[in-house]
Amino acid sequence: MRMTKQRKAIIDLFGQNDNQALNADMIHNMLGNEEMNLSTVYRNMDKLTELGLVQRIIINTVAYYCLANSTHRHFMLCTNCKKLIPIHCFLKKMLPALEEENDFSITSHDMTILGLCHTCKNIAG
Incomplete structure (x- = not known):
């Protein structure tokens, strides 16, 4: 997997927020529009989940994400x-x-x- 600038920004964001569970809108708002648009956030979250780097948690029909190396x-x-x-x-x-x-x-x-x-x-x- 290639660690793109956007994927690194997302991974860093989890680290800066104590691996708090975040949804795509939260990630987008925290990174800002100049970093990446919302559809890019969704694509990157899908890829990071597929690669096992991020865990997806569905809560009340909303997908939240946290780093997969965190405790269950x-x-x-x-x-x-x-x-x-x-x-x-x-x-x-x-x-x-x-x-x-x-x-x-x-x-x-x-x-x-x-x-x-x-x-x-x-x-x-």
């Missing part, structure tokens, strides 16, 4: 401000029992918890 995690999504809060995966310990009980081979899993973040909860309450 899930997210809480604030339904008001759309803030994503990463949480550790506590499902790993349950997966072997689920596989055995259901004669099923689990290849991946995903979970998103919806609610209100601390700020939005205090505004609403």
Whole structure:
């Protein structure tokens, strides 16, 4: 794979943001129009995902991305401000029992918890 200027800018962006999960619009806005247009962001995210450098996570029908070398995690999504809060995966310990009980081979899993973040909860309450 050729590491283009645009791909490097995207990878660097994740590093600068503590590998926060970002969607294509967020990446585009953070990089700015002068760096690349939105369709270029989408093409690069598809390529980086295909190459295994970036992990795609679908949350509420929106694709978010983070570097693939990060630890497996899930997210809480604030339904008001759309803030994503990463949480550790506590499902790993349950997966072997689920596989055995259901004669099923689990290849991946995903979970998103919806609610209100601390700020939005205090505004609403």
